[in-house]
Amino acid sequence: MKKIVVALLLAASFVLLSTVGYAEEKITLGKNNFAIKVSSINFDNKNTDDGVYVGAEGYKEIEKNLYLGAEVGYTSNDGSVKVFGAAVNSDVIFMPIELNMKYALRILNNLIIDLGVGGSYNYAKEEISGSGSVDEWLFGGQFFGDINVTIGQVFLGINAKLQFTDKGRDTGKNYSNQRIGGQIGIMF
Numbered sequence: 001m002k003k004i005v006v007a008l009l010l011a012a013s014f015v016l017l018s019t020v021g022y023a024e025e026k027i028t029l030g031k032n033n034f035a036i037k038v039s040s041i042n043f044d045n046k047n048t049d050d051g052v053y054v055g056a057e058g059y060k061e062i063e064k065n066l067y068l069g070a071e072v073g074y075t076s077n078d079g080s081v082k083v084f085g086a087a088v089n090s091d092v093i094f095m096p097i098e099l100n101m102k103y104a105l106r107i108l109n110n111l112i113i114d115l116g117v118g119g120s121y122n123y124a125k126e127e128i129s130g131s132g133s134v135d136e137w138l139f140g141g142q143f144f145g146d147i148n149v150t151i152g153q154v155f156l157g158i159n160a161k162l163q164f165t166d167k168g169r170d171t172g173k174n175y176s177n178q179r180i181g182g183q184i185g186i187m188f
Contacts, residue, residue, distance in 0.1 A: 028061075028065050028112050028114075030187025032058070032187070032188050033067075034058045035185030037181055037183040038183075039179040039180055040052060040053070042177060042178045043094075043176070044176040044177065045174050045176075052075060053073050053074070053075040056073070057069055057071035057072075057185075066101070069102070074093075074094075074095050075094050075095075076091065076092070078092070089128075090127060092125070092126050092127075093123075093127075094122065097121050098119070099119055100117070102114045102117075103115055111149055112149075113146070115145045116144050120165075122138045122175060123137055124136055135170075136170050136171065138175060140175075141163070143162050144159060145159070146158070146183070148183075153187050154184070156185075157183050157185075158183075159179070159180070159182070160180050161178070163177050163178075163179070164176045
């Protein structure tokens with residue numbers, strides 16, 4: 001029984017490794033690609049409600065399997081602030097502008113995984129009930145990963161991102177967040 005299991009594992013390893021070698025010869029995500037993302041966004045600051053994030057990204061291959069690109073996104077969520085000790089409702093708008101670099105690797109013929117890192121400049125605006133609004137720009141950084149399935153020139157996938165931001169001077173809030181969602185894109 002043990003010999004059969006070992007033989008099956010060796011055969012599966014041989015097939016997978018030969019597929020990876022074949023798949024690496026193909027272009028991973030094209031010379032250029034563009035995608036639309038929809039994700040859930042969860043802020044570290046518990047005074048800001050979780051919500052839905054919508055973003056657009058574009059990348060260009062600068063070396064084999066290495067991509068440089070940008071992402072811009074938007075979310076509008078409810079929140080709360082303390083004014084003289086009382087909780088007051090607020091609406092929060094958060095828009096990250098990111099510059100990212102990622103490395104993509106074709107695992108199987110139509111399956112691509114990428115990991116990346118980048119910096120961001122983030123706009124945060126908080127509209128406080130009856131008190132006006134406060135807005136500011138915050139520096140940040142992020143780590144992320146995607147898994148995509150390619151179908152011709154189109155790709156579909158899931159993504160996860162951890163983003164860290166400065167604490168706001170005016171709002172006093174941290175807008176660091178985690179995102180998990182999906183994307184659809186095109187390679188050209």
